[in-house]
Amino acid sequence: MKKGLLFVLSGPSGVGKNTVLDELFKNFDGVSYSISATTRERREGEVEAEDYFFISEEKFKEIKASDGFIESALVHGHYYGTPKRFVDKKLEAGKDIILEIDTQGAKQVRDKYPEAVYIFLLPPSLEELENRLVKRGSESDKSKNVRLKNARQELKEVHNYDYEVINDSLADAVREIKKIIIKEQKKERF
Numbered sequence: 001m002k003k004g005l006l007f008v009l010s011g012p013s014g015v016g017k018n019t020v021l022d023e024l025f026k027n028f029d030g031v032s033y034s035i036s037a038t039t040r041e042r043r044e045g046e047v048e049a050e051d052y053f054f055i056s057e058e059k060f061k062e063i064k065a066s067d068g069f070i071e072s073a074l075v076h077g078h079y080y081g082t083p084k085r086f087v088d089k090k091l092e093a094g095k096d097i098i099l100e101i102d103t104q105g106a107k108q109v110r111d112k113y114p115e116a117v118y119i120f121l122l123p124p125s126l127e128e129l130e131n132r133l134v135k136r137g138s139e140s141d142k143s144k145n146v147r148l149k150n151a152r153q154e155l156k157e158v159h160n161y162d163y164e165v166i167n168d169s170l171a172d173a174v175r176e177i178k179k180i181i182i183k184e185q186k187k188e189r190f
Contacts, residue, residue, distance in 0.1 A: 004091040005184060006113050007031060007098040009177070010106045011121030012151030013076070014129050016167045017100045018051075020121060023174045031096040031181055034087055037063070040078035053083070071101060071108035076146055080105065096185065103157040110160070117184045119177060120161035124168040126151065 011017050021033060037053040039060050048054055055063075060079045064072055070088075072081030082099055090097045099109065109116060123129035129151055130144070158164055163180050167173040 001094045004094050005031075005096040006087070006091060006109075006116040007096065007181060007184070008106050008109055008116050008118045009098055009100045009121060010103050010118070010154075010157070010161070011167075012123065012129060012154045013102075013147040014151070015121050015123045016170070016173070017121055019170065020167060020173050020177065021098065021100055023170055024177055028178055028181075030178075030185065031098050032090060034082055034090075034097050034099045036080055036082050036099075036101065037069070038078055038080045040076075040080075070112055071099075071105035073102060073104040073108075075102055075104065076143065076150070082109070096181070098181075103154045103160075106157075106160070117163070117180070118161040119163045119165060119180060120158045121173065122155070122158065122164055122166045123151075124166060 009017055009021065025033065035049060035051075035053060037055050037060060039055060039057045042048070042052075042054050046052065046054075057079060060072075060081065063069060063083070064081065068084055069081035070084045072079060080101070082101060082105065087097060087099070099105075101109070106118060110118070126148070130148055165173050165176045165180075
């Protein structure tokens with residue numbers, strides 16, 4: 001059986017990674033979504049084991065100590081990690097999977113999965129990114145400022161990715177990511 005492909009989608013907070021993936025999955029079943037674990041509080045509307053596995057900091061550290069994450073990071077004061085068993089099981093079954101992670105996590109994944117396909121989602125501008133964070137309404141001024149500062153650093157990582165997609169239009173961004181996935185699935189792998 002052919003092993004599945006691993007796709008990694010990164011971009012700064014507020015760029016619309018979740019929105020783009022939610023839209024992609026509405027009409028495209030060529031790839032499945034990897035669910036990350038996090039120690040941050042659940043936002044209104046988020047569902048356990050669909051959006052994230054919401055766990056305590058203590059539980060997170062236990063899993064990390066047993067090498068249970070393919071990547072993990074402290075981001076904006078909270079821990080995030082991708083469960084290794086979940087991803088490897090899908091790939092071994094021949095299923096393609098996409099991770100939505102920050103640039104710190106992508107660096108760790110690149111060391112363990114160099115064959116993965118890396119996609120960076122860019123905002124049209126830093127001003128638009130700030131507008132999106134404000135519209136989201138889930139960030140305090142302090143949190144928004146931290147995220148914007150981090151975004152400037154994350155944008156410097158774009159050269160480490162295979163593809164860049166600008167999220168100026170949701171439909172266009174989704175269409176571009178779908179094209180990338182299909183193109184990579186058609187490549188012959190050895």
